[in-house]
Amino acid sequence: MKNELENLVALQDLDLMIKELKEVEQLGFEVKSEGSETLKKARKEMIAKIHKPLLGNYERLRKRYKRAIVPIKDDKCLGCFMKLPTYLLTHMKRDEQVITCEGCGRILYWLN
Numbered sequence: 001m002k003n004e005l006e007n008l009v010a011l012q013d014l015d016l017m018i019k020e021l022k023e024v025e026q027l028g029f030e031v032k033s034e035g036s037e038t039l040k041k042a043r044k045e046m047i048a049k050i051h052k053p054l055l056g057n058y059e060r061l062r063k064r065y066k067r068a069i070v071p072i073k074d075d076k077c078l079g080c081f082m083k084l085p086t087y088l089l090t091h092m093k094r095d096e097q098v099i100t101c102e103g104c105g106r107i108l109y110w111l112n
């Protein structure tokens with residue numbers, strides 16, 4: 001499960017980079033097409049490594065937030081800064097489950 005979250009964080013990075021590239025293009029700067037092709041290819045490869053339900057959840061959240069997956073710091077979700085209940089954190093640590101924030105619904109991961 002840990003790897004799955006790492007893959008999801010990597011996917012989000014790629015998505016943000018693709019978005020940035022589009023924004024640069026919209027500003028009128030020329031972007032090498034091979035650049036965006038490489039990013040899209042990397043995204044495709046990353047998607048293949050993530051389970052469908054988790055990916056679906058991520059895609060839904062991405063429509064709402066710029067970052068669908070956010071780290072936890074001091075037991076707080078860094079998306080909305082809500083303090084996460086202990087049982088949820090225990091559940092995540094013990095069972096290595098993917099958990100979502102009760103406040104904003106974002107997917108959570110530990111900051112290393």
Ligand SMILES: [Zn+2]
Pocket residue numbers: 077078079080081082101102103104105106
């Ligand atoms: Zn939150």
